[in-house]
Amino acid sequence: MMYPAGPGSGDSPEGFPEQPRLQPQIGNCTAQTLDAFFPCRKNALLAKSSSSQVEGDFAMAPRGPDQEECEGLLQQWQEEGSSQVLSTVCEGPLVDKGLAQSSLALLMDNPGEQDATSEDKWSSRQLSDLRAVENLEEPCPEVLGEEALPEVEGPMWAAVPMQSGPQYADCAVLSMGALAAEQWEEDPAVVAWSIAPEPMPQEEAPIWPFEGLGQLQPPPMEIPYHEILWREWEDFSTQPDAQGLEAGDGPQFQFTLMSYNILAQDLMQQSSELYLHCHPDILNWNYRFANLMQEFQHWDPDILCLQEVQEDHYWEQLEPSLRMMGFTCFYKRRTGCKTDGCAVCYKPTRFRLLCASPVEYFRPGLELLNRDNVGLVLLLQPLVPEGLGQVSVAPLCVANTHVLYNPRRGDVKLAQMAILLAEVDKVARLSDGSHCPIILCGDLNSVPDSPLYNFIRDGELQYHGMPAWKVSGQEDFSHQLYQRKLQAPLWPSSLGITDCCQYVTSCHPKRSERRKYSRDFLLRFHFCNIACQRPAGLVLMEGVTDAKPERPAGWAESLLEEGTSEPEPVFPRTIGTIQHCLHLTSAYTHFLPQHGLPEVTTMPLGLGTTVDYIFFSADSCENGNGTDHRLYQDGTLKLLGRLSLLSEEILWAANGLPNPFCSSDHLCLLASFGMEVTAP
Numbered sequence: 001m002m003y004p005a006g007p008g009s010g011d012s013p014e015g016f017p018e019q020p021r022l023q024p025q026i027g028n029c030t031a032q033t034l035d036a037f038f039p040c041r042k043n044a045l046l047a048k049s050s051s052s053q054v055e056g057d058f059a060m061a062p063r064g065p066d067q068e069e070c071e072g073l074l075q076q077w078q079e080e081g082s083s084q085v086l087s088t089v090c091e092g093p094l095v096d097k098g099l100a101q102s103s104l105a106l107l108m109d110n111p112g113e114q115d116a117t118s119e120d121k122w123s124s125r126q127l128s129d130l131r132a133v134e135n136l137e138e139p140c141p142e143v144l145g146e147e148a149l150p151e152v153e154g155p156m157w158a159a160v161p162m163q164s165g166p167q168y169a170d171c172a173v174l175s176m177g178a179l180a181a182e183q184w185e186e187d188p189a190v191v192a193w194s195i196a197p198e199p200m201p202q203e204e205a206p207i208w209p210f211e212g213l214g215q216l217q218p219p220p221m222e223i224p225y226h227e228i229l230w231r232e233w234e235d236f237s238t239q240p241d242a243q244g245l246e247a248g249d250g251p252q253f254q255f256t257l258m259s260y261n262i263l264a265q266d267l268m269q270q271s272s273e274l275y276l277h278c279h280p281d282i283l284n285w286n287y288r289f290a291n292l293m294q295e296f297q298h299w300d301p302d303i304l305c306l307q308e309v310q311e312d313h314y315w316e317q318l319e320p321s322l323r324m325m326g327f328t329c330f331y332k333r334r335t336g337c338k339t340d341g342c343a344v345c346y347k348p349t350r351f352r353l354l355c356a357s358p359v360e361y362f363r364p365g366l367e368l369l370n371r372d373n374v375g376l377v378l379l380l381q382p383l384v385p386e387g388l389g390q391v392s393v394a395p396l397c398v399a400n401t402h403v404l405y406n407p408r409r410g411d412v413k414l415a416q417m418a419i420l421l422a423e424v425d426k427v428a429r430l431s432d433g434s435h436c437p438i439i440l441c442g443d444l445n446s447v448p449d450s451p452l453y454n455f456i457r458d459g460e461l462q463y464h465g466m467p468a469w470k471v472s473g474q475e476d477f478s479h480q481l482y483q484r485k486l487q488a489p490l491w492p493s494s495l496g497i498t499d500c501c502q503y504v505t506s507c508h509p510k511r512s513e514r515r516k517y518s519r520d521f522l523l524r525f526h527f528c529n530i531a532c533q534r535p536a537g538l539v540l541m542e543g544v545t546d547a548k549p550e551r552p553a554g555w556a557e558s559l560l561e562e563g564t565s566e567p568e569p570v571f572p573r574t575i576g577t578i579q580h581c582l583h584l585t586s587a588y589t590h591f592l593p594q595h596g597l598p599e600v601t602t603m604p605l606g607l608g609t610t611v612d613y614i615f616f617s618a619d620s621c622e623n624g625n626g627t628d629h630r631l632y633q634d635g636t637l638k639l640l641g642r643l644s645l646l647s648e649e650i651l652w653a654a655n656g657l658p659n660p661f662c663s664s665d666h667l668c669l670l671a672s673f674g675m676e677v678t679a680p
Helices: 018-038 039-046 067-082 082-089 097-107 116-121 124-137 176-180 190-195 265-270 285-299 309-325 410-428 451-458 519-523 649-655
Strands: 158-163 165-175 234-236 252-261 303-310 330-331 342-348 351-360 374-382 397-404 439-445 461-462 575-581 584-586 614-619 620-621 630-632 635-642 669-676
Touching: 082 635, 234 303, 252 285, 252 397, 252 614, 265 303, 285 309, 285 630, 303 309, 303 397, 309 330, 309 342, 309 461, 330 351, 330 374, 342 351, 342 374, 342 397, 351 410, 351 451, 374 410, 397 410, 410 439, 451 461, 451 584, 451 614
Parallel strands: 252 303, 397 439
Antiparallel strands: 158 165, 234 635, 252 669, 303 342, 330 342, 351 374, 374 397, 439 614, 461 575, 584 614, 620 630, 635 669
């Protein structure tokens, strides 16, 4: 579009229509400068029409006198000379921000103070003209050289979202009075004086041109973390009575158990690249410790199994705080130079300790077991209320562990798990050869339905020739050319653990009878090779040490004849298969019942997965589905409820883990169990 020359070009405008031609030549910045420098004149121009159009970034409400007064003001401006105007324009943006604000305040002078009842009697055109006359009576300080008016106090502007489609793409500023007025008709004068709009993407917010004035945008709707991370309690039984016992098939001893990887501070700092999405304040240990203690107090479990417990934090803060909450705590630090470990805490008002057995997976000289992971096994006796009389409850075996993380070393994971299961078998074995109820929990660094998971649940695994990375299922390394594969036997016999995950001493009890030796067998020690040799350094004494024993004819030179030595214990080794007989099943199904999405216990690098478990002993039953998975039903230990887990999408909405609400990179697992109470 071609624009004729403006007043600065030497042409003398004679009427109103030529005035708007100045704006396209000097740009938006100059137009804003003129708007602030000549507010009264622009009011007169805007008031010529009875309508206005909101166009561009911002538009002003119509104010001003009639056309004759407008033309008079324009003529006065031309007589003053356009040179001053051009010099002001060339200076660039506004120097005095207060000038712009004062001019804008004059432009929108307090329309909201008019009486609502009186405005109802007047049309919008009449109200507009009256307000323009009032504004014209006030002198313009910028033109007449008077002092600038002070800034008008009070809210003079309002942000009105302009709807375009389903979203609000722009925001126009109107006076409060203009919001109540009816829609004006378009007028060329107003359209000409409007700032030319610039193309703006739909998703970008408009630029706020005035410094010091905050941009008015609707605040983002924030949902509290406790609503995003809301976890429901899934109850599988009726409410217990006040004593914690429930009537049904029989009285039960009920308790709750929590398993929680609380993220050791040292490990977090060593792998800081995993937590770049977190604000540094929420990674501070004091902040995290307060959140963890609040979580313990809220759920109030009877047994607490913790992983990644830093040793100094345990002795200085965690153990004293948990002791004040009524817990008795046992701790096992990882071997070597590691600074974290596992802890098992229980309430002495509910349980009595029978034995505590720490488990170390490190074995010197064995490459398969050269890692520093540990476990902890406790045997607890439930305490039944005295009012129930002579009743008894079976002991409870609780095992807690943190298995090696390395996704490539599934052979190490299986060997560590075999040692833990052997210790559980020894601790939980009763006098009749059966096992008391068992709960095995912790961070196993294996996903559901992985070979390691199926081994714990089904009690058997054929591992020979299996790629080591496949054992845990954490990552897929099938694309790699070289893959470590498991060979049979998985661990040497010197470990003292059978392929049924039992200690050799448990399979071969000690003989009670003493071995009887004959006189002839004992006399062989008198003429053996060692007895017939003179010891080095023996002082020669006549008649004492100078004699040399002569071996009688027919006596063997060796101490024991062939076949007379006692053989070492020998246990059968299966070819490429390991087993256990503890009959364990998971307290969680690993899929959310409402949506069918996978449950998530941790989110490394933003990828949700399940690596934390609570396994408990149950009775096996026939599998009618024809699958290899073993099915279980409630036995001595019954699952009464559990705390639901979350999906990956929900944790994404809370910025992953950790976050201000959950101070670990794992979610806690919580389950309620019941044990049968029997009469003696």
